[in-house]
Amino acid sequence: MNKKRCVITGMGVVSPLGNTLEQFYTGLRSGLCGIREMTEWDIAGAGTADATYFGSPVELDEKFIKSLPRSMRRSMSKISLYASCAALQAIEQAGLQIGELNNQRTGCIIGSTMGGTSAISEAYRIVTFGKGLEEMSSMQFFKSVSHTAVFNVSHFLNITGTVMAPCAACASALQSIGHAMELISFGKQDIVVCGGAEELAPEVSGSFEVIYAGVSSTRMKDPKQCSRPFDSRRSGLVCGEGAGIFVLEELEHAKARGAEILAEVVGYATCGCGTQISQSDAPAIRKCLEMVYADAEISPDQTDYINAHATSTLQGDFSEATAIREFFGEKTPPVSSLKGHIGHTLGASGALELAASLKMMQESEIIPTLNLESPGEGCEGIDHVMAEPRKKQLDLILKNSFAFGGINAALLCKKYQN
Amino acid sequence: MERTELIAAINKTFVETLEVPEEDLKPEAQIFADLGLDSLDMVDLMIGLQRRFGISLRQSEEMRQIVTLNDLYDFFEKLEKQEKAQGVDTDSKIKEIMNQDK
Structure with missing residues (x-):
């Protein structure tokens, strides 16, 4: 069976650095960091290190929230507001209107780690x-x-094709986009609005703290420097929130509409490691990389940039660096992680970081890993982009996402050529 | 307690909880057909009324039979009479409710 080509025709973001892709990218390029102390969180043990949390929150425009009819807004907690705002941007960029997606050939796939975390907590309290x-x-x-x-989002945009929500924690967004690509490639949908979203919440941040995967507030006093992917002084991750939503579309469908094509999605793979639930596993990551290049039928040496998952944890960054080094050999493609800027936005991370990476492709430059000053032991031997943006033509980029539960996902996107 | 005071307090719940425009709140209006609300909204309306009036409505079968705003006003008037008969100072209670809203 000949697979159909799948292209991206729209992108939208709600991020800790701004709620448009332009704002988000400008913040990244300027080396801004969205992380701060979450003083508004009322957590047991106030004043102790365990109750001092950093986070990377979103500030959503009240005007957008009020613009939604109450009948839509009433069922939305923050995660859905973020996803709706990003989805609206994405369909607008794609030149699509609400009202023309009600055709069973347009789907919607948005994943997250938790769903509506604040609403779940509120339900327990009540x-x-x-x-x-x-x-x-x-x-x-x-x-x-x-x-x-x-x-x-599917109600807001009146989408009536495939509607589903992969729940694979930090791999949720890439699984959403990857599955959307497969639906389009196999001719089951023409358009899929897809991506990931997440809410920042103390219950989730605390889950990382409790297993010592969260950033250590005793070692890292400055929130702007605490998330340090691959760095020798990294001590853990900081949670963030947001949403990244794409319009994926079958190539001929997009061309027939005269839509601007932003990039092509050429490969997707996801796999479990089968052994670990909390620690990422370099051999399983390597396997995932093998699978994604096989899916795309592209040689790994064509890769111009890797947007790493690298969350700033000791073990996770080490495993990813090991897998990249072993898979690509001595000369790896340039690698950077955006989690120094925005922390780990969990279910949104794959989509937010992919959107930024595609913007890098448009701008022919690579945003460096913020706060990476000296690669930690085991994180050396890969081509880290540090300190300054690097100018480079990016024709093929790899996006990695790895999740608790031992789930890996990788996506390959290519500059569109007719 | 005057019926007008009761109506004002009930209407305020529609406006604040369900964002129904005040001008739509006519006694003959049907809650579903005319005000555009649904059964899920009725649950939240009930919670809003419970909070405002300090009463429990969840197990009330009568509440579920209500169709128009007038039905609702009548139901609350009946509740008020029952409370009054039980010795509750409903005049002070409605003043307190209205003061809370100021």
């Missing part, structure tokens, strides 16, 4: 410490569920 069901809104469930972002 049931356990409040007045119980007497006070439970009819919308609590709809704001909470793991597919809350995708069903809200």
Whole structure:
């Protein structure tokens, strides 16, 4: 069976550095960092290191929220608002209108780690410490569920094709985009609005802290320097939030509409490691890389840039660097991670970072890894982009995402050529 | 408690909780057909009314039979009479409710 070609015709973001791709990219390029201390979080053990959290929050424009009719807004917690805002940008860039996606040939796939984290927490508070069901809104469930972002966006945009929500933590966004690509390649959908989203919440940040994968506030006092992918002084990750949404489209469909083609998605792979639940596994990552190049039928040496998953954890960055080094050999493509700028946006990360990477492709430059000053032991031997943006034509880029549960995902995007 | 005070307090819940324009709140208006609300909204309306009036409505079968705003006003008037009969100072209560809203 001849696979159809799948292209990107729209991108939208809600990020800790701004709520348009231009703002986000300008922030990244300027070396800004969205991380700060989350003083508004009321966490047990106030004043102790365990209760001092850094995070990378989003500030969403109230005007956008108010622009949504109440019948849409009522079932949206923050994750769905972020995803809706990003999705609207994406369809606008693609030249699509709400009202023309109601055709069963347009799908919507948006993944996340948690669903509506704030609504889940609120539900527990009401049931356990409040007045119980007497006070439970009819919308609590709809704001909470793991597919809350995708069903809200599909309602908002009136999308009636395939609607689904991969839940694979930090690999969710790439799985969404990858599955969208497969649906289009196999002719099952013409357009898929897809990506990932996440809410920042103390319950989730705390989950990383408790296994010592979160950034150590005893070692890292400055929130702007605490997320340091691949660096020798890295001590853990910082959670962030946001959404990245794409319009993926079958090439001939896009051409027939006269849509601007931003890039082509040429390869996707996902695999489990089968052994570890919390530690990434270099052999499994390497396998995922083998699979994605096989899927694309492209030689790895064609790769111009790797946007790493690299979250600033000791073990994860080491495993990814090891896998890249072993897979690509002595001369690796240039590598950078954006988590020094925005922390780890979990279910949104694959999509947000892919959007930035595609912007790098347009600008022919690579954003360096913020706060990477000296690669840590085991993270050397790959071509780190450090300190300054690097000018380079980017025809083929690899995006990595690795998740708790031992799930790996990789996506290859190519500059579009007719 | 005057019926007009009761209506004002109920209408405020529609405006604040469900963002229904005040001018749409006519006594004969049907809650679903005319105000564009649905059964999910009714749950949140009930929560709003419970909070405002300090009562429990969740298990009320009568509440589920309500069709128009007038039905709702009548239902609350009946509740008010029951409370009054039980010795509750409903005049002070409605003043308190209205003061909270100021």
